[in-house]
Amino acid sequence: MTELTLGRVTADRDRLLRLLQQYGVYAGVVVLLLANTVFTPHFLSAENFRTQAVQVAPVLIVALGMALAIGSEGVDLSVGSVMALSTSLISLYLGYGPWIAALAAVIGGIVVGCANGALIAFVGVQPIVATLALMVAGRGLALVLLPQLKDVRDPGMAALGSGDVLGVPYLVLIAAALALVVAFVVRRTTFGRQLLAIGDSRPAARLAGLPVRRVLIIVYVCSGALAAIAGVLATARLTASDPTSLGTLMELSAITAVVVGGTPLSGGRVRIGGTVAGAVLIQLLTTTLIKHDLPPSWTQIAQAVVIVLAVYAARERGKR
């Protein structure tokens, strides 16, 4: 009798874990929203929501590219350095106008992405090693281009950083639009399907005649370009270029958002909705703890707990 109950409990636990992995991140967001509504003063204000959304936008944009890299059974550690490179390039090219400067920054991201992709697809270096190399090199290059913090005084940039449409900041609109585009690419394009197949079983994808190298290069180019866009937006918001600190630990925040959002590190699946929710969850968690006057170190511990939970749910499911 006890054994039977035990069996049922296990089945229930499996189901619970599956639900946790698929919808846990959304539930987490809802719980934090509700809890803050009740316990945090002034939480339910348009101003607060705007602040939160603006803060999460760059992380989210970087996480979108990270989701693609992780879906292809890889990872991109160079995203933070790409942001730094991006901000340096903006300062260098601002003389030609904000558009040219932003374009230069994105091209910088694409170049780094190409280097990552070429190392991974043609040389056969493991993604974690290849992008680690570019992470170090990218930050170094950013500091060579712009050795110290520099103010960005440009009306166009300032408008990008703090302007809005009907109360919704540009930053948030851009992040949302990019999320929709990436979700569409993953679901509806040949590239998206091929990416998932390559992430799930590379030998099979190769024998099925898929353009494995091309797909991998596009993945890292997308990741680099998205990180560069995040760098442009962060620069616009801060109205300053700070290649020393911009984007530090960004790769970890992005990986966290992706993993917490239910994309398995083993590749073959990409969950964009989950990634968005993952980024929002981490942001809310941070805010909650800060607003209740807990030291920042608590935020890190809380993040760690969420990551462990997410990975635990994914692992249990992977065993089935």
Added chain:
Amino acid sequence: MLSVSGLTKTFPGVRALSGVDFTARAGEVHALIGENGAGKSTLIKVLTGVHRPDEGEVTYDGSPVRFATPLQAQHAGISTIYQEVNLVPLMSVARNLFLGREPRGPLGLIDFRRMHREADAALRELGVRVDVRRPLRELGVGVQQMVALARAVSVDARVVIMDEPTSSLEPREVRTLFRVIRMLRERGIAVIYVSHRLDELYEICDAVTVLRDGRVVHTGRMAELERLRLVALMLGREIGEVQGEGLTKFSGGHDAEAEPVLRAEELTVRHELHGVSLSVRPGEVVGLGGLLGSGRSETAKAIAGALPTDSGRVLVAGVPVRPGSTPAAIRAGISLLPEDRKAEGIVPGLSVRENIALAALPGLSRFGLVDEGRIDRIVDTFMKRLRIKAAGPHQKVGELSGGNQQKVLLARWLAMQPKVLLLDEPTRGIDVGAKAEVQKLIDELADDGLGVLLISSDTEELIEGSDRVVVLKDGVVVEELTGDAVTEDRLMRAIATAPAGTGDPDD
């Protein structure tokens, strides 16, 4: 010794086992057979503690048990040798043999000298001579299987479960395996033997249990069950039908005068192939014969651009194909069904639908956007035509039985409308029913004008299925059998009388 009664196990959407009774007795070899998806693997997994039953009882040594983990089952004396060898490829043979129970020296460190000596002795007993210090992955699959067996035997198992142990063994190794099984039987060990090879079952097994659709349809003495009756039970058909249809019969009409659709000229790959030439005409099934390691798979891979060649060329309908490029070969109309279905064929996490559409995707898209409607139609057509059994097009391929996975792969290639199909062991490890279906399909495809190159370790299938057989030995074409010469006897003689040295066990 080990028995179950009233066993029921349900997975989401599928009832894998319902009310199964099964008893393995000490000193008896018990055959467990059934088509793919009949529930054999699930039953084994319940017996070994991988799955827990929803209903029913497992009795071991007279008392009810419930193994929570495979480890518990192992400690209780139930050893399993799975289809895919589950050992650590980078560790040495000896370490694998003694994994988790290494002999210790005075300081609690591993006593390597003793371990190597004992490992060597254990393998010698099974008739295997290898350097036990070598990493396991450097050895052939056959030897790996023997190591797994040696490990199972040496842990003082009382029940040994073997899941298709001979599927990657050479005849000589099968003899060794059977000798070991008889030895186990004499020691009073209960052996549960899963296989699709009927000859082996009748040779080695005492009792038999036939499963179909998760139920036991027959259980009794092996010798008292007629072959034809056994096949009929597995397939769930009447005997008359089975007899009429035959088990491994393709026939093929083709035009002997036609221009070859595929021509391989002097293919050479260092250490693997030495100037292999062959041609396939439209509508023709050409068999590629030879022992393991004779270069059959390598030839297919070289033609498909998946193995870089040092020299030689491949022509499709007279036009040379760019060498060393799978996409180029596929564009030219060459499709390869790889030998290792699980690792190189299916994409397990994707659905049946995505797997079928995978290779044809660029053709089913406009401006990089996937045309879902067209994919649905193609997937629907092939799922019906090939009779793919799945809960639906959105079920993950990894959850299907081997035969259905193979059909999904065939569908993937047929959706490309190829000119040449290279089939490397298309029916290995799939059940008799699906096997007959796949063979019939190959026949139909050849009738439609496809050129087929068939590789099979099942000589009967090779001989009956092929119009011509090209015999390879050590990477060289030694003979080509045509017309009346396509017989098992001639094939054996071609292999035996070839001048080259003995075959390498690695494939």
